[in-house]
Amino acid sequence: MANALPYKPKPGEIPTQPGVYRFRDADGRVLYVGKAKNLRARLSNYFAPLHTLHERTRRMVTTATSVEWTVVGSDVESLQLEYMWIQEFSPPFNVRYKDDKSYPYLAITLADEAPRVIVTRNRRIPGARYFGPYPKIWAVHDTIDLMIKVFPIRTCSDASYKKAMATGRPCFPGQIGRCGGPCSMKVTIEEHRAIVNDFVSFMAGGDARFTRELTSRMREASAAMDYESAAMYRDRLHAIDAVLSRSALVLSDDTDADLFGIAEDELSAAVQHFVVRGGRVRGVRATTIDKELDISGADLVDQVIQRTYGGATPAEIPRQVLVPTLPDDAAELELWLQERRGKRVSLQIAQRGPKADLLRTATLNAQQALLLHKTRRTSDYTARTKALTDLQTALDLDEAPLRIECYDVSHLSGTNVVASMVVFEDGLPRKDQYRSFGVPETTDDTDSLYQVLMRRLAHVDRDDAVADGDPPGDTRGDESSGAAASGASDGDPDAASDLDEAPVVTERKRPRFAYRPQLLVVDGGAPQVAAAARALEDSGHTEIALCGIAKRLEEIWLPGEEYPVILPRTSEALYLLQRLRDEAHRFAITHQRKRRKRDITTVLGEVPGLGDARIKALLKHFGSVAALSKAGADEITELPGIGPKLAAAIEQRLAAR
Secondary structure, eight states: OOSSOTTOOOTTTSOSSOEEEEEEOTTOOEEEEEEESSHHHHHHHHTSOGGGSOHHHHHHHHHOOEEEEEEOSSHHHHHHHHHHHHHHHOOTTSOEEEESSOOOEEEEETTSSSOBEEEESOSOOTTEEEEOOOSSHHHHHHHHHHHHHHSOOBOSOHHHHHHHHHHSOOOHHHHTTOOOSGGGTSSOHHHHHHHHHHHHHHHTTOHHHHHHHHHHHHHHHHHTTOHHHHHHHHHHHHHHHHHHHTSOBOSOTTOOEEEEEEEEOSSEEEEEEEEEETTEEEEEEEEEEEOOSOOOHHHHHHHHHHHHHTTOOGGGSOSEEEOSSOOTTHHHHHHHHHHHHSSOOEEEOOOSHHHHHHHHHHHHHHHHHHHHHHHHHHHSHHHHHHHHHHHHHHTTOSSOOSEEEEEEEEEETTEEEEEEEEEEETTEEOGGGOEEEEOSSOSSHHHHHHHHHHHHHTTTTOTTOOTTSOOTTOEEOOGGGTGGGOOOOOOOTTHHHHHHHSOOOOOOSSOOTTOOOSEEEEESSHHHHHHHHHHHHHHTOTTSEEEEEETTTTEEEOTTOSSOBOOOTTOHHHHHHHHHHHHHHHHHHHHHHHHHHHHHHHHHHTSTTOOHHHHHHHHHHHSSHHHHHHOOHHHHTTSTTOOHHHHHHHHHHHHTO
16 A cells, blocks of 8 residues: 555645545545635645554545535534535545434424423424433323423324314313313413413423412412412422422523533444433433544534534523533534524533532533443344454454454553453353452563463363362452452362362263353553463463554454554454453452452551441541551541541551551
């Protein structure tokens, strides 16, 4: 492959003004759309030497056969043009959004003569005002049922409304008191429009005003001994309270904001969009994103903002937009949002306080959504079958790897070195066969990996394996039984021979540790794969396939190969390997943390007069082992029940640790 692209523009041809650029393939299809404050500076990044580009960027520029650009007058105009072209061309190398589902909305058809409230998933009703989205459709119906008790507006269909107005007989919902429109013959069209406006104002966050007004009317009616009206206002207040109780006040009641929690990895991202109006979360929207090119978190925020508000009405754009990272063109995005809203809009990072807490909640939800998205990919039978088949093809295996074991090494600044082994069979995790390994002495991660694999491979296909399936001294990883907390290293090397001398015929309740994997996966690149290959060779098991997955570029490394295998971004095989790697890393970290906690508890337990209750109180008070180790005797005595003598003993013992 040539190191220079044949369609690379000549020096000086690309302008330095802001603009939008498009890469096209040989058929003229738009592959990628991007914007830049300086077109020459941005495009020069794509025409750097090919070997320096990210693999997916390299694939895009080599697939393209031409690049074109359009100069605009300002950065805000480039935002608008980029959004328009992305919507028009749906470029395959731009981020692709996948809503988890089609969300239900509460909509008021303001363009109708007598507007009605409906539940809909259609976001294109002319003149409609939308509220939501809601996570469950029953939540929208419940909200409407409560709201029409306070704001009796039309709920009947257009056909029922026309028939009722023509015949003079109320529609069926009107006859049973569930429709308060003009067809019920209780209000005029003008009066109904006023009630609809109040309904919209309430849903937009004006709940405090209506609560005050209804309370005042109820008291006035009660003072005038109009108890029937007072009871009606009371019931409406109860209905309002019921609606508000479903959406707790999380921020000040004058806050209108949208919060975006984002979790991402190299290939995918999940976005949780919290809609806050009047200080209450009025809607939540979850979106997953496929990333084709390697884009930064700031660029991803930029794309999310454009996509969310590009087609929004002015009423749907809030005063404040809170994001985890500010894009480089944050000022231009603010101007773009202000032009669309017609009022001031601020784009900010929530640093502290309730807004930061809510943003962390949104981010946590995004992390869980991303994990669920990847888990569903590996849990689906069709996807699992395709993943195993694709993996067999990509790694040139003789058979599909029905049993895969993945290994990861974790340590704390070179201490507390542990390793994890996770097992997937038929593309699904087998947590009862997870194992943890302690590594007492090692030089580096590759040496740790070699030691662990030698210990594990010593038990492949052994008929005299330990009856419960564990290699002597290592830790079973059945998380459901809670046994994963232990971290013992290798035990008595003669344990297996003892079993040979006194064989006992028992029924194996769990699969043997001796089962042979078709594929070993290690977390890392060429050095880790080389160490694992050496372990396979030294143990005499070169028939087992091996690969490594490097996190930076999601490359698949094979033993003895100079260059990695690059799986397509949408490959089910890549998702399976990612899931294996992430699960091994999680299991190793969990095991290491439990070992560290056990170690510090053991150390503190050696201090005379310090029991379990005080140890727990110390760790809870200081929050971490590091903070406790740095604390002086004076700080330790602040804890109730610990005097100066005991505090000095604790300080001395931790210093000697």
